[in-house]
Structures are given as C-alpha cells and as structure tokens.
Amino acid sequence: LLHSTTPLMSPCARDLGEVLSKLKLQKYESRKLGMNDVLEINSGSLKDWTPRKLRDLPWHFLRKVMALNVTARSTSFRCGAPHDQGTRVDEEEQGIDEQIFFFSDSDTKVSVNPLDLLCAVLLCSDSFLQQEILSKMSMCQFALPLLLPALDTPKCNLMLWAMRDIVRKWRPHSLAESRGFREESLVLTAMPTISFVRMGSCSFSKSKLLNEVLSPSQQHHDFFIHQDLSSGNVPREIADGLIEISWFFPGGRKNLDLFSEPVAVTNLRGDIESHWLQFSFLTEVSSAVFIFAENITEREYTLLSSLKESTTKYYFILNRQAGRSSETLAFLNRLAPVLKLKNSHMLMKDSSTNKAKFVEKLQFTIQSIMNSSPKRIGIEDMAVIARELGIQIDEDRVECQTASNCVKEITTEIKDVAYYKQERLRLQGDLWKSLAKVEKEMCRMRRQGDIPESHLREKVLELQAQWNQCDISVGTMKFITGIEKRSKVEVHSFLKWMRFNLENISRGNKKLSLMENKYKEEYKTGGNDPKSLSELEELFSASSLRVEHFMRELGQFYETECTKVKEGIKANWQRRFIHVPDIAADLIVEGFPMELIDGDVSNIPLQWVTDVLTQLHTKLGGRSRMLVLTVLGGQSTGKSTLLNTMFGLQFAVSSGRCTRGAFMSLIKVAENFRQELGCDFILVIDTEGLKAPELAKLEDSYEHDNELATLVIGLSDITIVNMAMSNATEMQHILQIVVHTFLRMREVRHKPYCQFVHQNIKDVSAHEQNTRDMNRLLGQLNEITKAAGRMEKQCRETKISDIMDYDPQK
Numbered sequence: 001l002l003h004s005t006t007p008l009m010s011p012c013a014r015d016l017g018e019v020l021s022k023l024k025l026q027k028y029e030s031r032k033l034g035m036n037d038v039l040e041i042n043s044g045s046l047k048d049w050t051p052r053k054l055r056d057l058p059w060h061f062l063r064k065v066m067a068l069n070v071t072a073r074s075t076s077f078r079c080g081a082p083h084d085q086g087t088r089v090d091e092e093e094q095g096i097d098e099q100i101f102f103f104s105d106s107d108t109k110v111s112v113n114p115l116d117l118l119c120a121v122l123l124c125s126d127s128f129l130q131q132e133i134l135s136k137m138s139m140c141q142f143a144l145p146l147l148l149p150a151l152d153t154p155k156c157n158l159m160l161w162a163m164r165d166i167v168r169k170w171r172p173h174s175l176a177e178s179r180g181f182r183e184e185s186l187v188l189t190a191m192p193t194i195s196f197v198r199m200g201s202c203s204f205s206k207s208k209l210l211n212e213v214l215s216p217s218q219q220h221h222d223f224f225i226h227q228d229l230s231s232g233n234v235p236r237e238i239a240d241g242l243i244e245i246s247w248f249f250p251g252g253r254k255n256l257d258l259f260s261e262p263v264a265v266t267n268l269r270g271d272i273e274s275h276w277l278q279f280s281f282l283t284e285v286s287s288a289v290f291i292f293a294e295n296i297t298e299r300e301y302t303l304l305s306s307l308k309e310s311t312t313k314y315y316f317i318l319n320r321q322a323g324r325s326s327e328t329l330a331f332l333n334r335l336a337p338v339l340k341l342k343n344s345h346m347l348m349k350d351s352s353t354n355k356a357k358f359v360e361k362l363q364f365t366i367q368s369i370m371n372s373s374p375k376r377i378g379i380e381d382m383a384v385i386a387r388e389l390g391i392q393i394d395e396d397r398v399e400c401q402t403a404s405n406c407v408k409e410i411t412t413e414i415k416d417v418a419y420y421k422q423e424r425l426r427l428q429g430d431l432w433k434s435l436a437k438v439e440k441e442m443c444r445m446r447r448q449g450d451i452p453e454s455h456l457r458e459k460v461l462e463l464q465a466q467w468n469q470c471d472i473s474v475g476t477m478k479f480i481t482g483i484e485k486r487s488k489v490e491v492h493s494f495l496k497w498m499r500f501n502l503e504n505i506s507r508g509n510k511k512l513s514l515m516e517n518k519y520k521e522e523y524k525t526g527g528n529d530p531k532s533l534s535e536l537e538e539l540f541s542a543s544s545l546r547v548e549h550f551m552r553e554l555g556q557f558y559e560t561e562c563t564k565v566k567e568g569i570k571a572n573w574q575r576r577f578i579h580v581p582d583i584a585a586d587l588i589v590e591g592f593p594m595e596l597i598d599g600d601v602s603n604i605p606l607q608w609v610t611d612v613l614t615q616l617h618t619k620l621g622g623r624s625r626m627l628v629l630t631v632l633g634g635q636s637t638g639k640s641t642l643l644n645t646m647f648g649l650q651f652a653v654s655s656g657r658c659t660r661g662a663f664m665s666l667i668k669v670a671e672n673f674r675q676e677l678g679c680d681f682i683l684v685i686d687t688e689g690l691k692a693p694e695l696a697k698l699e700d701s702y703e704h705d706n707e708l709a710t711l712v713i714g715l716s717d718i719t720i721v722n723m724a725m726s727n728a729t730e731m732q733h734i735l736q737i738v739v740h741t742f743l744r745m746r747e748v749r750h751k752p753y754c755q756f757v758h759q760n761i762k763d764v765s766a767h768e769q770n771t772r773d774m775n776r777l778l779g780q781l782n783e784i785t786k787a788a789g790r791m792e793k794q795c796r797e798t799k800i801s802d803i804m805d806y807d808p809q810k
Contacts, residue, residue: 115239149241171252240270287374599660633722635689
C-alpha cells in the first residue's frame with residue numbers, strides 16, 4: 001500500500017482556501033493587508049463604482065467602510081449595465097414560462113455571504129487595519145466580530161486588540177437631569193451581556209429579531225446581517241462559529257431609550273452543538289443566554305444537561321407550531337431543576353405571533369434581567385475567561401505585549417498631568433511660551449523694517465540660556481526607546497498603546513471633568529469676561545496629555561541641540577538626537593499624523609520641521625511631488641471628521657478635544673495614477689478652528705486667525721473651507737478671514753483651489769431656496785472682498801472672482 005505524505009487539509013482550511021481564491025486574496029494570507037494598501041489613492045478612489053466581479057468585493061467593502069458608508073456590507077454586484085437589462089426585458093416574448101416555478105435566486109450561486117467576506121478580509125489584514133475596520137464598523141453601527149472562528153489557526157480568536165480603539169459616549173438615566181454623560185473605552189466598559197444562540201434548525205431569523213429588539217421605535221437599523229439583506233441568503237462557507245457583538249447605549253431620554261443602562265448583545269452564527277467552545281464561552285461571560293429551538297429531544301437534553309454548574313440564566317424561544325410539543329415539554333421539565341427554568345423563561349413564537357408584541361416582550365425580559373443585578377463584564381475581562389478556555393487572544397502577540405509593558409513604564413509615573421508636563425516635559429511649558437512670544441515680537445519688528453530693541457535680544461539670550469540647561473526626562477528617554485531601532489509593528493503598537501493609555505488617564509482625570517463643566521458654564525457667560533474663558537482653556541490645555549506632546553518634546557530637544565552646535569557649544573559628534581528626524585519621517589510614511597504647528601504657542605519649530613521633511617524626501621527616493629490639501633473652518637464644525645471620512649485618516653476627534661495648531665498626514669498615490677493626478681503623494685493638513693470661543697474677544701485673536709489661515713492656504717494647492725450654514729455670523733467671520741488670505745496669495749501670485757463645504761443646508765428638494773442662499777453668499781463674498789481690499793490697501797476694486805474661481809452652482 002502506498003501512503004500519501006501530503007497532510008490532509010481540514011474542512012475549515014479547505015473552505016477558507018476556496019473563499020480566498022474566489023476573492024483573489026490568497027497572497028494576503030501571509031503578507032497581510034495594511035492601512036497604506038487601503039488608503040492609497042488610485043483611479044478607483046475618484047468614483048463610486050459598483051463591484052462587477054467577486055475579486056472586487058473586498059476592496060469595495062474596505063473603501064466603503066473607511067468612508068462610513070452603511071452599504072459597505074453589501075456583496076451584490078452588477079454583471080451588466082442597467083440599460084442592457086432593460087433591453088432584454090423589452091425583447092421578451094409574450095407568455096409565461098413554466099420555469100418560473102423552478103426559478104431560484106441566482107445571486108446565491110455567484111455571490112458571497114457578507115459575513116464570509118468580513119471574515120476573509122479580517123484574516124488577510126494586519127492587526128492595525130483590523131483595528132481601523134472595527135472602529136469604522138462601530139461608527140456605522142454594525143455588529144462587530146467578537147470571536148473569529150478557527151480558520152487559519154487551531155483556535156478561535158478573540159478580537160480584543162481590534163476593539164481597543166473604540167470609545168463610546170452615553171447618558172445613563174441617572175445623569176439625565178444634569179445633562180452629564182459618560183465616555184469610556186469600549187473594551188473597559190463593564191455591562192451586562194445577553195447572548196442569543198441557536199440549537200438545531202430554526203424557522204425564523206434570529207439576527208432579524210435582534211435588529212428589531214435593539215432598534216428604537218421608528219428607527220430600524222440592521223445591526224446584524226440576516227437573510228433578507230443583500231446577499232444575506234447566500235449560504236455561509238467560513239463564518240459559522242463567528243460570534244458577533246452589538247450594544248445599546250442610552251441617550252438619557254427615558255421615553256425613547258429601550259434600556260436605562262448600556263447592554264451588550266452577542267449572536268453566535270451556527271448551531272451550538274457544532275460550536276460548543278464558543279457556546280461555552282458565552283455561558284461564562286453572559287448574564288443570560290436565549291436559546292432558539294424548534295423542539296427539545298433527548299439529544300438536546302443531553303447537551304444542555306452539562307450546564308448544571310452554570311450560574312447564567314437561560315431562556316428558550318420556541319416555535320409553537322413545530323410539533324412534538326409534548327416531548328419538548330417533558331424534556332423542559334427535566335431541564336427545569338438543572339437550569340433553574342420557570343414559565344417566564346419560555347417565549348413562544350409562531351407565524352401568527354404579532355411581531356411588535358413579541359419584540360416588546362423580549363425587550364421587557366431583557367430589562368428585567370438588567371434590573372436583577374446581573375454580572376457586568378467588559379471585553380478585557382472576557383479575555384481572561386477566553387484564555388482559560390484555550391481561546392486565542394489577538395492582543396497576546398509578543399510585540400503587542402512588549403509595547404504595552406514599555407508604555408506602562410512611562411504612564412504609571414503620571415499621577416497629575418499638569419505637574420507631569422511642567423516637570424517632565426519642560427521644553428514646552430512657560431519657558432517655551434515666553435521664548436516664542438519674544439521671538440514673534442522680534443520677527444514683527446524686522447518685517448516692519450525696525451531693528452529689534454536690545455532688551456528683546458537680551459531676553460532671548462536669557463531664555464535660551466535657561467532652555468539649554470533643561471535635561472531630558474526619564475519618561476522622554478523611554479519614549480525614544482519605544483520608537484527607535486524597532487520593527488514597524490513594534491513602533492505602531494507602542495504608539496497605539498501610548499494613545500490608549502494617555503486617553504484613559506485623561507478620561508479618569510476628575511479635575512479635567514470639573515474643568516470641562518466649568519468651561520461650559522463660562523462659555524455661556526463668556527461675553528462678560530472673555531479672559532476667564534481663555535484662562536480656563538489654558539488650564540484645560542495644561543491638563544491634557546497626548547502622544548504629540550512627547551513628539552513635540554523630542555522636536556524641541558532637537559532644536560536646542562542644533563542651536564548648541566551652531567554656537568559651538570556642542571560638537572556634531574556629541575549629538576544625541578541627530579537620528580530623531582529620521583524616526584519622525586518613518587512615522588509620517590506609515591500614516592501617523594505629525595504636528596506642523598504647535599497649537600499651544602502658535603509656533604513652528606522650523607529646524608525640526610525642515611529636517612523631518614528633508615528626511616522624508618530622502619526616504620521617498622526623491623519622488624515626493626506633493627499635492628497639499630488643507631481644511632479651514634470654525635471650531636467644532638467637524639473638520640477632522642471630514643478629513644478622516646474622506647481619506648480614512650486618523651486625526652484626533654475625541655470628545656472635548658479640539659485640534660490645536662496644525663497636523664499633517666501623508667497619503668500615497670498609486671504609481672499607475674501619479675501621472676494623471678500630477679503628484680506622488682497627497683499631504684493633508686488639519687488645522688485648529690478659527691474664531692475659537694476662548695480667543696474670540698482677545699486683542700490678537702483676529703491676527704492669530706489671519707496668520708494661521710495665511711500659512712496653511714499659502715502651503716496649499718487645495719483648501720477646503722468647512723462652514724455651518726445655520727450660523728450666518730460665524731460664517732461671515734470665517735469668510736472674511738479666508739478672503740483676506742486669498743488677497744495676500746494674489747500678491748505672491750499663488751492661486752490655490754478653494755472648495756467650500758456647506759453643512760446643515762436645507763433639504764435637497766428645496767432647490768430654489770438653496771439657490772437663493774448660494775447667490776446671497778456670493779453677494780456677501782463680493783462685499784467682504786471689497787472691504788478686505790480696502791484694508792489691504794489695494795488700489796482697484798476687487799471681486800471674489802478675481803481671487804478665486806467660485807461658482808454658486810457647484
């Protein structure tokens with residue numbers, strides 16, 4: 001007998017291979033997809049295309065989900081143009097063919113189930129792209145994969161790291177009157193978990209029912225994919241064994257909220273007998289488990305009897321018309337003492353059951369579970385239970401844990417944020433602000449043709465002497481260690497953990513919460529005392545700590561070292577930070593936002609920024625033609641969110657955090673598209689809001705806004721002006737600043753392209769009203785341009801069309 005030496009492929013691995021082959025993803029099984037693969041600008045980025053082949057589906061999903069498009073999960077595709085289909089209908093012969101009785105949905109043969117697509121894409125993505133995918137899916141209110149089935153690994157995989165980036169805000173009913181809210185990392189938030197599973201076959205859709213249960217009245221949302229959604233009826237090939245999770249978070253409106261407190265809902269795909277490990281996991285983490293079944297036989301009774309030690313509550317959703325009711329009743333009575341079952345634990349459903357009433361009953365049952373002091377558990381706590389059951393955790397990778405430990409060494413020292421910044425990040429405190437203020441004054445005097453006064457020059461020398469005496473802190477040295485001479489994965493993991501830990505410190509900072517409340521109160525009465533609002537903003541800024549503060553400290557030490565070398569205080573071979581611009585350039589290439597303007601003092605560390613960009617140019621092999629795109633607008637008008645949605649970027653948008661200064665992020669253009677677009681990369685610049693409330697009535701606020709706008713528009717090829725149409729006064733102020741800047745650009749013969757984004761406009765059907773608004777805006781722009789021309793002492797009368805191409809109809 002001859003024995004084959006080729007190992008047999010498991011059914012799961014074989015099914016996975018077939019799905020990856022269909023989707024043309026085989027090469028990404030080993031070389032994982034990363035953020036740069038997804039964010040790269042190519043010809044497909046400029047059009048809203050419909051997938052035509054199976055291999056288009058992964059890219060269609062990624063592009064749509066990054067743009068927060070709720071159709072991202074659709075796996076339907078068009079094989080022919082609509083007019084071709086119309087022609088075929090017109091050419092049909094009259095009469096009815098008997099084949100109509102044998103017709104089946106052809107989509108099930110040529111498409112892929114959305115859950116199979118999701119599993120395939122996640123398995124072919126690196127951990128950082130997985131994180132971004134789940135973060136975007138969360139924003140779209142899609143159910144997230146909590147536990148991936150064992151496909152390319154011997155064990156199931158808990159997606160803890162993939163959910164680390166998700167932050168949720170909600171208002172529990174206990175805070176409804178005070179209008180307060182809670183904001184926490186999703187994986188750290190403990191709440192009751194209610195699980196839904198299927199035992200055997202089921203005549204109605206579990207996922208469809210869950211969508212009804214989690215959707216507020218008149219606001220239906222498809223959290224979970226079900227058979228009536230696009231391609232939801234396509235048989236699953238690899239997604240059985242997947243556990244999905246969704247949440248309900250109250251908004252503080254007792255008459256509208258389904259539940260008074262947050263609750264997590266999990267959904268196991270497939271039968272519990274085939275996926276007993278996943279079911280065992282759910283019985284350990286859940287407050288209650290709802291089991292969908294047609295009937296209970298000896299087989300099901302034996303399975304469920306093994307749960308006698310479980311403390312979880314069990315409920316059954318049974319089909320009243322399934323038959324064998326006497327047998328089911330008998331086994332349920334035998335299970336009653338084992339699972340502590342009562343009549344209230346039985347929910348009966350059949351084709352005649354009123355859907356709305358049944359959903360109400362299920363919601364009431366869930367609320368009663370939540371009222372009975374259920375176990376509360378977060379996803380991070382679930383990982384502990386998963387490890388005990390032999391389930392793999394995505395966060396247990398060596399590089400991820402190493403990075404986490406390095407970050408803990410830094411963040412455990414941070415007890416008081418303001419004190420830490422003052423004592424450990426000394427180059428960006430009062431000393432830096434004083435030096436920046438004096439240097440600005442000297443710069444203004446030189447620009448006006450004056451010679452700076454001697455006392456200003458002496459002040460600069462005195463401040464620089466103090467500056468040069470500052471030594472680098474242990475925390476900053478550990479930060480450098482975390483990002484130098486490490487692999488890309490280790491550096492990415494380190495910076496991610498830094499951000500997560502620092503944000504958690506901020507969220508747990510009670511002083512910061514008190515300041516936020518005081519800031520809101522002062523803002524309401526800020527018209528009487530604008531300085532108090534500015535002082536509060538300074539305190540708020542001093543109590544916030546983010547990754548950019550550590551990067552800024554490195555930049556400042558680099559600047560100081562360059563100054564010492566120029567003045568002969570230090571020899572070139574003694575330099576400790578000469579390699580830091582190289583590290584920063586690597587981070588920009590990998591898509592991390594880099595600070596361009598220090599927002600706390602409105603200053604650009606020129607030597608640092610110049611050397612970082614020089615290193616960037618070198619790393620790109622000299623092929624660094626850039627199209628620069630910037631966004632301007634009022635504070636809290638969603639500028640960062642707009643850029644993140646347009647390009648899939650990672651500019652900070654957390655609650656209570658408005659962008660300060662300006663940040664830049666790099667996007668690669670595909671090689672076959674560079675000639676058409678005329679550049680190798682797009683450099684996107686996100687800026688702080690103009691007309692910020694804390695600066696609005698201070699003497700130099702208008703000058704500050706004009707300087708910022710002049711700088712970023714001067715750097716730009718394209719400027720997006722983001723405006724809220726509902727606030728006419730604010731809009732006019734923003735336009736005035738923009739027009740002044742464009743007048744200055746004309747003087748240096750630079751005419752960037754400007755795109756106005758109007759938010760909160762009237763309904764699209766109100767075309768005439770919108771046209772009148774746009775024409776009125778054009779009139780305002782012309783008046784503003786004339787006034788700005790007079791202020792800039794320009795001789796001839798100027799219209800808006802003289803400084804920019806503005807068409808109200810576009």
